[in-house]
Amino acid sequence: ATEVWHFLRLLYVKLGVQHCVHDGAAVAPQTxxxxxxxxxxxxxxxxxxxxxxxxxxxxxxxxxxxxxxxxxxxxxxxxxxxxxxxxxxxxxxxxxxxxxxxxxxxxxxxxxxxxxxxxxxxxxxxxxxxxxxxxxxxxxxxxxxxxxxxxxxxxxxxxxxTKRACPVCSTSYAELDPRLFSYNSKHGWCPECVGTGVRLTREQRKALDDSVRDDKESGREQTFGEVELDDVADDACPACQGTRLNPTARAVRFGAQGTAHAGIGITELARMSVTEVRRWVEAMQADQRLSARENDIARDLVPEIRSRLLFLEEVGLGYLTLDRGAPTLSGGEAQRIRLAAQLGS
The missing domain is CATH 3.30.190.20 (Ribosomal protein L1/L10, rRNA-binding domain)
Structure with a gap:
């Protein structure tokens, strides 16, 4: 509702550095x-x-x-x-x-x-x-x-x-896309849990994964309220450890080495509280080691992220982590999130 995740996705598309899922090396162009x-x-x-x-x-x-x-x-x-x-x-x-x-x-x-x-x-x-x-x-x-x-x-x-390949194993990677950081999209979701973050049976996975369907719904971004499943386990998905995203998305890191925000993945941010993420954003603003180009890009996105985090803190939700699912929120928390969204609009 507060669009924090939307702006964080854009930040990672613009300034994130893809790392290889096989050996962790930063991805660089090949000739x-x-x-x-x-x-x-x-x-x-x-x-x-x-x-x-x-x-x-x-x-x-x-x-x-x-x-x-x-x-x-x-x-x-x-x-x-x-x-x-x-x-x-x-x-x-x-x-x-x-x-x-x-x-x-x-x-x-x-x-x-x-x-x-x-x-x-x-x-x-x-x-x-x-x-x-x-x-x-x-x-x-x-x-x-x-x-x-x-x-x-x-x-x-x-x-x-010629644009993006691992210098160690030569595996190539596609350009970063906002859908890569969406667990409601087949481009971003963990293929084992289909973006739910929990352990699924093969039948449950097939019911959720629209990429195995052969119909007009296939290939679109969906929300999981559209599909109801019985007996879903409470165990975290063993492949993504409950982060919901695939290995390629999890291997995108933000920030140059040697900076206060160096090498952090979007799933690590998601597990921080609203207050912790706001402090991370402010540290990034204060850091002088971003390049001029990175500063230009960050200048457009960071104020949007920070203002929405501040609205959440103002309504008393600074303790919430960004990866808290809507079904786990109390009625009061959901109401205050809607209030923060109204303050931000």
Whole structure:
């Protein structure tokens, strides 16, 4: 109600630093040469496809992409894992989130083909704005495409990026998005508990996880009041320890090393009280070690966060932690949160 979480999400999108979920290293850009070397090393002797992501998890029909690709000699687009012809491109669901990739080339990875690989990689990175998807283990793909049968279960996909990759293991990461920090969105929720923070059975998980549904509701942000479950355990989810967010979201840290607010994750903030978060925000404002760019960004968001925290303190809720769920609030606490929201509006 007070929109504190909304502004904290924006702060982490703008100023958070992604760290690798495997080894904790800060994510940094890769060069095309380093990606090519990694492909030569990892896929030597294999047949792979290079695909340029044109749309990632966005709603729409996108017939214009097929119209753009067709005269340029591209016969197919890969839509949500299905290879669809650019001639007679079918109408896709406008209200569902789609990922659409441009198949740039498929080739054998070998020393003889290294020059071709580098040339096609550069083209794929250009179309994908610095990102390339590599499809391997493609046995049966050509036959399925000729037969017109499903292709979404064929192959293994890996993402490489000139923008954001781990310097240790070279795992690439997508640009930060506010939905990554939302436990009501499939982009952010912990896949084990589907953003509930508690241990679920397989049946309960399937009932909540809209990404496994094949209907018009799939792919949208939802609240869990829409789905009622019986016998939900009180145990914290073992995967996320009750924080509700997935490993990628939990591995985004805020603040440069050596500062008072160094390296704190959004789930750690969520477990602080309103008063503690307000003090953290004020310490960040007073810290002179943010860069000029970081200060410019923080200047827009921090006052919004601080004012809403102050309103919560003014109505006597400074002791509440930000991750307190609405069902656990007393009637008086819920009423005072609404009052704080009115004060802030």
């Amino acid at each position: 095309p040469d380093s990606i090519a070397a990694q492909l030569m090393r990892q896929f030597r002797g294999q047949h792979i496809g290079l695909l340029a992501p044109l749309v990632v998890n966005r709603k729409g029909v996108y017939t214009e992409l097929a119209d753009w690709a067709r005269p340029r000699g591209f016969t197919h687009l890969r839509v949500d894992g299905q290879f669809l012809p650019t001639t007679g491109f079918p109408r896709i669901d406008r209200f569902k989130e789609h990922t659409i990739e441009l198949p740039v080339v498929s080739l054998d990875v070998s020393a003889d083909n290294e020059a071709l690989l580098r040339e096609m990689l550069a083209r794929a990175l250009e179309h994908g704005k610095g990102v390339v998807h590599v499809l391997s283990d493609m046995a049966g793909l050509r036959e399925a495409m000729l037969a017109g049968t499903a292709t979404d279960a064929i192959g293994s996909l890996q993402v490489f990026s």
